[in-house]
Amino acid sequence: MSKKFYITTTLPYINADPHIGFALEIIRADALARFKRAQGDDVFFNTGTDEHGLKIYQKAQELGMDVQKYCDEHVEGWYKLKNALNLSYDNFIRTTDEHHIKAAQEFWRRAMANGYIYKKQYKIKYCVGCELEKTDSELVDGKCPLHPNRELEVIEEENYFFKFSEFQNKLLELYKNNHDFVVPATRLNEIKKFVEMGLEDFSISRLKSKMPWGVPIPNDDEQVMYVWFDALVNYISAIGWPDDEEKFNSWWPGVQVAGKDNLRQQSAMWQAMLMAVGSPNSEKIYINSFITSNGQKMSKSLGNVISPYEMIDKYGTDGTRYLLLSLNTFSDDMDITWQGMDDKFNADLANGLGNLVARVSNLLEKNEISINVDAKNEELKNKVVEQIELFRSDEAIKFIWEVLRKCDEVLTIKQPWKMADTDKIKNVLEPIAQNILVCADLLLPIMPETAAKIKDVFTAKEIKKGESLFPRI
RNA sequence: CGCGGGGUAGAGCAGUUGGCAGCUCGCCAGGCCCAUAACCUGGAGGUCACCGGUUCAAAUCCGGUCCCCGCAACCA
Numbered sequence A: 001m002s003k004k005f006y007i008t009t010t011l012p013y014i015n016a017d018p019h020i021g022f023a024l025e026i027i028r029a030d031a032l033a034r035f036k037r038a039q040g041d042d043v044f045f046n047t048g049t050d051e052h053g054l055k056i057y058q059k060a061q062e063l064g065m066d067v068q069k070y071c072d073e074h075v076e077g078w079y080k081l082k083n084a085l086n087l088s089y090d091n092f093i094r095t096t097d098e099h100h101i102k103a104a105q106e107f108w109r110r111a112m113a114n115g116y117i118y119k120k121q122y123k124i125k126y127c128v129g130c131e132l133e134k135t136d137s138e139l140v141d142g143k144c145p146l147h148p149n150r151e152l153e154v155i156e157e158e159n160y161f162f163k164f165s166e167f168q169n170k171l172l173e174l175y176k177n178n179h180d181f182v183v184p185a186t187r188l189n190e191i192k193k194f195v196e197m198g199l200e201d202f203s204i205s206r207l208k209s210k211m212p213w214g215v216p217i218p219n220d221d222e223q224v225m226y227v228w229f230d231a232l233v234n235y236i237s238a239i240g241w242p243d244d245e246e247k248f249n250s251w252w253p254g255v256q257v258a259g260k261d262n263l264r265q266q267s268a269m270w271q272a273m274l275m276a277v278g279s280p281n282s283e284k285i286y287i288n289s290f291i292t293s294n295g296q297k298m299s300k301s302l303g304n305v306i307s308p309y310e311m312i313d314k315y316g317t318d319g320t321r322y323l324l325l326s327l328n329t330f331s332d333d334m335d336i337t338w339q340g341m342d343d344k345f346n347a348d349l350a351n352g353l354g355n356l357v358a359r360v361s362n363l364l365e366k367n368e369i370s371i372n373v374d375a376k377n378e379e380l381k382n383k384v385v386e387q388i389e390l391f392r393s394d395e396a397i398k399f400i401w402e403v404l405r406k407c408d409e410v411l412t413i414k415q416p417w418k419m420a421d422t423d424k425i426k427n428v429l430e431p432i433a434q435n436i437l438v439c440a441d442l443l444l445p446i447m448p449e450t451a452a453k454i455k456d457v458f459t460a461k462e463i464k465k466g467e468s469l470f471p472r473i
Numbered sequence B: 001c002g003c004g005g006g007g008u009a010g011a012g013c014a015g016u017u018g019g020c021a022g023c024u025c026g027c028c029a030g031g032c033c034c035a036u037a038a039c040c041u042g043g044a045g046g047u048c049a050c051c052g053g054u055u056c057a058a059a060u061c062c063g064g065u066c067c068c069c070g071c072a073a074c075c076a
Helices: A020-038 A054-062 A067-084 A098-113 A164-177 A185-196 A227-232 A245-251 A260-276 A308-325 A338-366 A378-389 A393-414 A422-443 A448-459
Strands: A004-008 A042-049 A091-094 A117-127 A132-134 A153-162 A205-207 A220-225 A255-259 A284-288 A291-293 A334-336
Touching: A004 A020, A004 A245, A020 A042, A020 A255, A020 A284, A020 A291, A020 A308, A020 A378, A042 A067, A054 A067, A067 A091, A067 A308, A098 A117, A098 A227, A098 A260, A153 A205, A153 A220, A153 A260, A164 A185, A164 A260, A185 A260, A220 A227, A227 A260, A255 A260, A260 A284, A308 A338, A308 A393, A308 A448, A334 A338, A338 A393, A338 A422, A338 A448, A378 A393, A378 A422, A393 A422, A422 A448
Parallel strands: A004 A042, A004 A255, A042 A091, A255 A284, A291 A334
Antiparallel strands: A117 A132, A117 A153, A205 A220
């Protein structure tokens, strides 16, 4: 029986446009999913959209639209990403899906039955100027930075709370017993420290009168679930929880990919929630760093936003996948610029891989040579597999490019274009073409179309040079 | 003394069982001419933030200083 592998991204908020950071997240998940499939594993790859909450509700109100209809329209922008980035996900969940809503409610019931949900009064700081609730971290000197002359109102509200505080020791134990539960290690360390400092219960509901756009709470008409409480449940509702237990158990626990802004939610809160309903914890959580542009956070006001669609226009789907997968997302925030990406595209893809395929296939065509395609390079394969397993596609790419570079070097030294004897030419070109084929195989999870094209070129009976893979920019 | 990360060639980075300081891009010179003005070779360029300590030997270990960046909870 083949191994089961479940991987999921986080669910982006539906009202925003697809962000480059999410593109990175989902491409990385996609590459790992494709890799596992190529290894023969049975893979389930989940993504989707988070569709509840105040922001979405307000936006729909602004537009005078029915909220569900607003979501139905906006989800199209997210569906588009599948083709644009050539994603291979098996499931696209929407938190407004009927099944998901029922799952979230069942999750609530069980957590409640186990004594981890309770009601309490709590104080909200409210800025009349903004007409918004303010958290302490938003305040400057105890005042709203936008309206420093107004006093904040304190409103008492009764909400449901989740007993997060009870899970401190269990979470610490989880981290202690699973040294790579959160990858990279620095993030595990970060969350460990956070949990060690002590946990406070958090509110998981909102008054329906103020914000009706949420999952209804079982046995309470006055409140709805706070958006992320329901959203997190998607990771298990997507694989059949709670009604299809067999399916659920066959896939869970799974691997999660998230941005560093999600470290707490995924590796602490969500894990505590799973404990609260008696489900196993996640298998592993990969935390990506952020992508910055010109050293700054991308923001509309700075005008330095790079959208995935712009990248695709310029570099193509595989070019975009390559550039993003070349980043080391486990280090500091990664800075990208158009100039830098142009340079890398030209160096690695146009001058590197593309040019190499062109020169080799051209020589094979001119001399009418076909090659034995049964090629192996175990050493390279092992190194690449190891890195992909560690979620280090950037390192895997480095190993592959070392080999490609070597191919260029051998060509220059042996100068097969000067040779007259076809056998001698073949002796030079065949091993090179075979190495390229091995690389193509290994590149399949990273650049699926390009890998297929390269395979087509060199496995043909009559090899033809064909179109260039990556024209220079 | 809140928590965490970082400061290595012009740029981006790698480099912990301590042992002549590396990679990619860019730059300069040469080679090659099959290929996408592509490819190959060589070179210039760094007192590894600073100060002190341990050691035969420190980018790497220890102590201190300066600077930068995240987070500080319900911002899903």
